[in-house]
Amino acid sequence: MSIRVGIVGISGFGGGEALRLIAAHPAFELVYAAGEGSAGSRLVDRFPGVPHRLAGLVIEKWDPAALPDLDLLFASLPTGTSAEALARVPETVKIVDIGGDHRHVEGWVYGLADIWPDRIRGSRRVANPGCFPVATLNTLAPLLAAGLIEPGNIVIDAKTGISGAGRGGGDSRFGYAETNENLQPYGLLQHVHMPEMETTIEQLGGGSAAGLVFTPHLVPMTRGLLVTIYCRGSASTAQCLDAAREFYADRPFVRVTDRPPQTKWASGxxxxxxxxxxxxxxxxxxxxxxxxxxxxxxxxxxxxxxxxISGLPETAGLEGAPVWP
Amino acid sequence: MSIRVGIVGISGFGGGEALRLIAAHPAFELVYAAGEGSAGSRLVDRFPGVPHRLAGLVIEKWDPAALPDLDLLFASLPTGTSAEALARVPETVKIVDIGGDHRHVEGWVYGLADIWPDRIRGSRRVANPGCFPVATLNTLAPLLAAGLIEPGNIVIDAKTGISGAGRGGGDSRFGYAETNENLQPYGLLQHVHMPEMETTIEQLGGGSAAGLVFTPHLVPMTRGLLVTIYCRGSASTAQCLDAAREFYADRPFVRVTDRPPQTKWASGxxxxxxxxxxxxxxxxxxxxxxxxxxxxxxxxxxxxxxxxISGLPETAGLEGAPVWP
Amino acid sequence: MSIRVGIVGISGFGGGEALRLIAAHPAFELVYAAGEGSAGSRLVDRFPGVPHRLAGLVIEKWDPAALPDLDLLFASLPTGTSAEALARVPETVKIVDIGGDHRHVEGWVYGLADIWPDRIRGSRRVANPGCFPVATLNTLAPLLAAGLIEPGNIVIDAKTGISGAGRGGGDSRFGYAETNENLQPYGLLQHVHMPEMETTIEQLGGGSAAGLVFTPHLVPMTRGLLVTIYCRGSASTAQCLDAAREFYADRPFVRVTDRPPQTKWASGxxxxxxxxxxxxxxxxxxxxxxxxxxxxxxxxxxxxxxxxISGLPETAGLEGAPVWP
Amino acid sequence: MSIRVGIVGISGFGGGEALRLIAAHPAFELVYAAGEGSAGSRLVDRFPGVPHRLAGLVIEKWDPAALPDLDLLFASLPTGTSAEALARVPETVKIVDIGGDHRHVEGWVYGLADIWPDRIRGSRRVANPGCFPVATLNTLAPLLAAGLIEPGNIVIDAKTGISGAGRGGGDSRFGYAETNENLQPYGLLQHVHMPEMETTIEQLGGGSAAGLVFTPHLVPMTRGLLVTIYCRGSASTAQCLDAAREFYADRPFVRVTDRPPQTKWASGxxxxxxxxxxxxxxxxxxxxxxxxxxxxxxxxxxxxxxxxISGLPETAGLEGAPVWP
Incomplete structure (x- = not known):
């Protein structure tokens, strides 16, 4: 069975990673790619290592009215730019939105797949959680579900690699020489990721109001994201680990470890x-x-x-171990 | 069809990468892993992101007399340590030796797969080329075959990421703080890789004696290898590119590019x-x-x-695009 | 005026940095260097860029009974190894201990120089604060002195470059390939740095009991240390900044900034x-x-x-701007 | 004695490094700074670690007609943009041009200071050599002077850190995520640096025509530059080392080493x-x-x-050892 998929936002890091995964996927066939800066190029001009069979695919200018016959579209567009255009994609085309415009929006399911796969399965419109929220929510969900921590008093110290800042067209703040050997807090007490996290924490915690402090940091590495979260609760370490192991008992992508996790464990x-x-x-x-x-x-x-949402095994095309070293 | 494979040398970088690729391979089933420093551990203790189905496999102490029922063994042992032990592996078990002990050794085929797949197909003992040689030989082969350069006057300026120096048990010369921001030439006018390269260059060039200068450098990056090779010859740029495109016309893993290649294009x-x-x-x-x-x-x-050597499609388990960024 | 100084622990990162600073210092003359792994070598063998006048100095085996005529000794020895030997250094030789064995020890002044220069000036035995404590204490001191935060409820999320883990003789955990692209929490709920920080926080805060949570992280960069500290208090941002600017009004090495600080601002x-x-x-x-x-x-x-402690201008030899980029 | 100096091009990496060195210089007093992107800012806004005494200096818009009373101007402007403006600087103001517009130009001395200090001393207009040329020329000069290599057959494989590509205003080719783990050759067979190198090699070699191959590479590190140069000549290693040690016998900034040099040895x-x-x-x-x-x-x-050119000791303000690690 071959499922015809497209990617819009191929020039960005998220779109590029989607391409990599789809290229090795056993059921997805890439038939459409669109991107802002790269329209008119062939895929191989932008991605010199793309498999031969995809090399000649020409990147289109993004236009929801000019889609080929598609089963599924991956959208990876800058936040604030996609709502109108994605609304014009035919209902017959399923959408997974990697961008930030449809989280907790009516008509879209919030795609927290390790926790709520059943909510997602029947849907045709899935909004991917953000990178900070998914790390935070996956980590806290077992404690919230078991009542082991107080939702109202949570301090999240978050650290991400530079690709988390997006490609952005060459902002010199993210230049190699400026960024290497440089660890930077940013966005103090601002709330871009807050509503998404608060809403879900309240759902996971049975309704109590969430109170979050969230401080992101930019770390001199390309990929990787770590959240260190300080909570109030009287559980022991063993109780927390047990709760997480039980909560995620049969989930293929979750790993609960005795040791503190390291970003390189997850790379790729x-x-x-x-x-x-x-x-x-x-x-x-x-x-x-x-x-x-x-x-x-x-x-x-x-x-x-x-x-x-395609009725495939959840792990299709995602079975590889992380890249190490 | 499932082919039962093993890895010896799982603690090193080469063995770890073999594990990553085998874990996602459609036909290989990992049933045996052996390693010096890690014997007695489970795979998951060393590789926290290994798929669940492999997590509990216990790493054995390496003993060719105590192998389970295997179809194929990947050997990734330090040079100079494997000849005797691999000689004791039963003939029924095919071997691919990633290490350096069986290159151009009787009874073993030199596994330069992009150039000589037919020589390899029928074999049961394959010696993988070294990392510097494969980059050099793949790049020069079309020019040598077409007589576009002189084999007797070749200067190879080679650059490798730090993982090329091996894992080694914690040599402080390869510590992060000592190595970061540090570019180092090493092994000037020494000849470890020379015989392997010279022998093959002579074969590819129709017998003329090879004359090589080879200078390796250690570059502050984890993976990646670039050779910049200065040759004598009167061909034009277009003639060289054409020769390479023709030589590798139907080879799945070779990419001939107009632009100078970059190490990140190949990552992973x-x-x-x-x-x-x-x-x-x-x-x-x-x-x-x-x-x-x-x-x-x-x-x-x-x-x-x-x-x-297993009669599989050459690209099985190797179809993904490189990791970027 | 020339002050005769020595360094013991020259093989480590702290000792090497002391050498760099002393080499450019207008009043200090290096006449003695001792080190474990490097005894018998000349300085230039270990530090190829050392000024010509210091190149031939031979590194000694460390022996407090065999010191030359010295005015001052910089000690940078592994924690737990220096107490007995430093006790045997003649009283006439002043000591600044970069290591961890004499912090809050009788007979030694705790050398928090940006805060308590007057306590230090008359002393002959100074114990340097640790790297995490100095960043934490300098940052919190103005808030504690002004009563703007509660000493009993402080969460310190700390991040350091790899050189903070010390040189250590080649631990493979700190190898380049293992550490690059890897962000790691460690030492969760352990208390090595705790007593030093708690004692001083109580002094700075007027005696109230300190309550600290401290989580260090290893960041893939060579140098640099950031603490992000979550406190309870009702002050505004402006009040905190004003308190710090007043507290450090005439201190030469402190910078209070409106923007969140970045590690590269301080490099070198x-x-x-x-x-x-x-x-x-x-x-x-x-x-x-x-x-x-x-x-x-x-x-x-x-x-x-x-x-x-030498009666010099506090900034002697320390006047350069940070290295950027 | 205080010499009043200015910097034009303070926003770039070269201008920023000049600021760092001048800030710690015993005789230079910075009284003027000009820059394209940063005009109107105070120095401390751009360089948060600048010494207090320089913090409030306001960066000017560059205008050679509006200079304050200056003894010496450091110019670090993009190649091709400075000739006309620098011609309008009063003769009374000495100029050292870090940029590329005045190398081998009439009225300017070529400032190869380790080799020709006496040519420079009496001058008022000095053109700094480029970074690739100075590494190449310093390394080859002793061999050329002693007739140990043939000037007509020199292959230069050059490698530089990313800051060598300049700051450039945020070219995404030099973004951290794009550049990290990426080693790139560039500018193959192009000749930007060639005339400067050829002219000087001919002077150093006694007039014979120079024949150069020059291939630069971009290395994922912030600073550092290595040239590996392949020459024809029958001298032994010892003869080359001896020639270099004699040639540079009393030069303070040159180090001839038995081991291959590493970029980190020179950092800062x-x-x-x-x-x-x-x-x-x-x-x-x-x-x-x-x-x-x-x-x-x-x-x-x-x-x-x-x-x-100021009659100061050649090493003034440059006496520190390199930054390590």
């Missing part, structure tokens, strides 16, 4: 790692989560969602 | 990139080749060879 | 950067501090302390 | 490292040279030249 994969360290005497639980921001944080998760 | 893949720039007025041809030193330079090439 | 320098972001409605103050872990976190701070 | 310094490996049986000499492309390759060399 769709995996989600988590671990916990608690001090009940101090009412303290530290939860740690790792994903590849372009994998589980973007294109890997999108392929997982696409598998779910 | 089994691809071999090459380009050329010539100045006939000066009798000068510059040939450039890029591979991932752990892909085409080690484990990717080994899987390609294993596919060939 | 003795500077201490800090900024704050507060949300009074949530009783939340986020304090951020940056130092170079080998500068203000080790050798730079040691030279500042040595200047103070 | 004005040093020039070189070594040689020869095989007389093959008529082969390999010469290797290392500099920091922003140090000896740009601003360090400029300060050395400024010292020479």
């Amino acid at each position: 994969s769709n995996l989600s790692f988590m671990s916990y360290a608690a001090d009940p005497d101090r009412n303290l639980v530290i939860a740690m989560g790792v994903v590849d921001n372009l994998g589980k944080g973007a294109a890997g998760h999108a392929v997982q969602n696409a598998n779910l | 893949s089994n691809l071999s990139f090459m380009s050329y720039a010539a100045d006939p007025d000066r009798n000068l041809v510059i040939a450039m080749g890029v591979v991932d030193n752990l892909g085409k330079g080690a484990a990717g090439h080994a899987v390609q060879n294993a596919n060939l | 320098s003795n500077l201490s950067f800090m900024s704050y972001a507060a949300d009074p409605d949530r009783n939340l103050v986020i304090a951020m501090g940056v130092v170079d872990n080998l500068g203000k976190g080790a050798a730079g701070h040691a030279v500042q302390n040595a200047n103070l | 310094s004005n040093l020039s490292f070189m070594s040689y490996a020869a095989d007389p049986d093959r008529n082969l000499v390999i010469a290797m040279g290392v500099v920091d492309n922003l140090g000896k390759g740009a601003a360090g060399h400029a300060v050395q030249n400024a010292n020479l």
Whole structure:
């Protein structure tokens, strides 16, 4: 069976990673690619290592009215730019939106695939969670579900590789010489990712109001994302680990580890790692989560969602181990 | 069809990359892993992201007399340590040796798969080329075959990522703080890789004696290998590119590009990139080749060879595009 | 005026950075160097770029009974190994201990030079603060002194470059290939740095008991250290910035910035950067501090302390701007 | 004595490094800074770690008609943009041009300071050599002067860190994610640096025509530059080393080493490292040279030249050892 898929936003990092995964996918056939800066080029001009069979595909200018016959579209467009255009994609074409415009929007299911695969399976419109939210929510979900932490008092210290800042057209703030050996906090007390996280934490925690502090940092590495989360709760380390192992018992992409997870463990994969360290005497639980921001944080998760809504095995095309070293 | 494979040398970078590729391979089933430093551990203890089905496999102490029922063994052992032990592996078990002990050794075929797939197909003992040789030989072969350069006067300026130096047990010369921001030539006028390259260059060039200068450099990056090769010859750039495109016309893993190749183009893949720039007025041809030193330079090439000797499609398990960014 | 100084522990990163600073210092003359792994070598064999006048100095085996005529000794020895030997250094030789064995030990002054220069000036035995503590304490001191945060509820999320893990003789955990692209939390809920920080926070805060959570992370960069600190307090951002600017009004190495500080701002320098972001409605103050872990976190701070106890201008030999990019 | 200096081109990497060195210089007082993108900002807004005494200096729009009272101007402007403007700087103001517009131009001395300090000393207009040329010329000069290599047959394989590509305003080709783990040859058989190198090689070699092949590569590191040079000549390794040690006998910034030099040896310094490996049986000499492309390759060399034309000790402000690690 071959499922005809397209990618819009192929010039960006998320779109490029979707291409990589689709190129090796056993059921998806790429028949359409569109991108802003690269329209008119062949795929091989932009991606010199693309398989021969895809090399000559010409990148189109993005136009929802001029789609070929498609079963599924991966959209990876800058936040704020996609709502209108995606609304014009025919209903017959399923969409997985890697971008940020349809999270918790009516008519779209929030695609937190490791937690709610059944909600996703029947859908035709899936909004991928953001990279920081998916790492945070996957890590906290078992504790929230088991009532082991207080949703109202959560401090998230988040760290992402530079590709998390997007490709952006050459902002010199993300130049190699400026960024190498440079660790930077940013966006202090701003709330771009907050509503998405708060809404879901409240759902996972049974309705209590969420109270979050969220501080992202840019780390001098290309890929990788770690959240270190400080929570209030009286559970022991073993209770937290047990809760997570039970919660994710049969989920293929989750790894609960005794050791603190490291970003390189997930590199190039769709995996989600988590671990916990608690001090009940101090009412303290530290939860740690790792994903590849372009994998589980973007294109890997999108392929997982696409598998779910296409009736494929959830792991199709995602079975490789992470790249190491 | 499932082919039962094993890996010996799982603790090293080459063995780890073999594991990654085998884990996603459609026909290979990993049933045996052996390693020096890691014997007694489960795979998941060393490779936290390994698929669930392989997680519990216990790493054995390497003993050729105690192999399980195997169809094929990948060997990735330090040079100088494997000849005797591999001689004791039963003939029924095919071997692909990633290490350096069986190149141009009687009873073993030299596994330069992009050039001589037919020599390899019928064999049961394949010696993988080294990482520097494969990049050099793949890049020069079309020019040598077409008589466009002189085999007797070749200067190879080679650059490899740090994983090319092997894992080694923690040599502080390869520590992060010592190696980052540090570009180092090494092994000047020494000849470890020379006989392997000279022998093959003579075969590819129709018998004329090879004369090589070879200078390796260690580059502050994890993976990637580039050779910049200065040759004598009166061909034009177009003639060199044409010769390479014809020579590799139907080969799946070779990419001949107009632009100079970049190491990241090959990252995580089994691809071999090459380009050329010539100045006939000066009798000068510059040939450039890029591979991932752990892909085409080690484990990717080994899987390609294993596919060939197992009667599988040459590209099985190797179809993904490179990791980018 | 020339002050005769020595370094013991020249093989490590802290000792090497002390050498770099002393080589350019207007008043210090290096007459003695000792080191474990490098005894018998000349300085130039270990530090190929050392000035000609120091090149031939032979590194000695460390023996406190065989010191030459010295005014001052910089000690940079592994924690737990220096107490007995340093006790045997003659009283006439002043000591600045970069290592961890004499912090808050009787007979030694705790050398927090940006805060307590007057305590240090008259001393002959100074214990340098650790790299995490100095970043934390410098950043929090103004808030504690002004009563703007609660000492009993402080969460420190700390991030350091790999040189912060020390040189260590080639631990493969710190190899380039293993560490590059890898962000790692470690030492969860362990307390090595805790007593040093708690004691000083209590002093700075007027005696109230300190309650700290401290989570260090290893970041793939050579140098640089950032602490992101979550505190309880009702001050505004402006109040915090004002408190810090007043507290450090005439201190030469402190920089209070409106923007969140970045590690590269401090690279190669003795500077201490800090900024704050507060949300009074949530009783939340986020304090951020940056130092170079080998500068203000080790050798730079040691030279500042040595200047103070030698009656020199505090900035002697430390006047350069940071290395950028 | 205080010499009043200015910098034009403060926004670029070369101008920024000049600022760093001038800030710690014992005789230079910075009284003027001009820059394209940063005009109107204070120095501290662009360089958060600048010493307090320089913090408030406002960056001017570059206008040679509106200079303050200056003794010396460091110019670091993009090639092709400075000739007309620098011609309008009053004769009373000495100029050291870090940019590329005045090399081998009438009225300007070519500032190859380690080789020709006496030519420079009396001058008022000095053109700094480019970064690739200075590494190449310093390394080859002793061999050319002693007639140990043939000027007509020289292959230069050059490698530079990303800052060598300049700041450029955010070209996405130099973004962190695109550049990290990426080694790239570029500018094959193009000749931007050629005339400068050829002219000087002919001077150093006594007039014989130079024949050069020059291939630059971009290496994923911020600073550092290595040239690996393949020459024809029958000298032994020892003869080459001896020739270099004699040629540079009393020069403060040159280091001739037995081992191949590494880029990190020079980081942050004005040093020039070189070594040689020869095989007389093959008529082969390999010469290797290392500099920091922003140090000896740009601003360090400029300060050395400024010292020479100001009658200061050549090493003033340049005495520190390199930054390591």
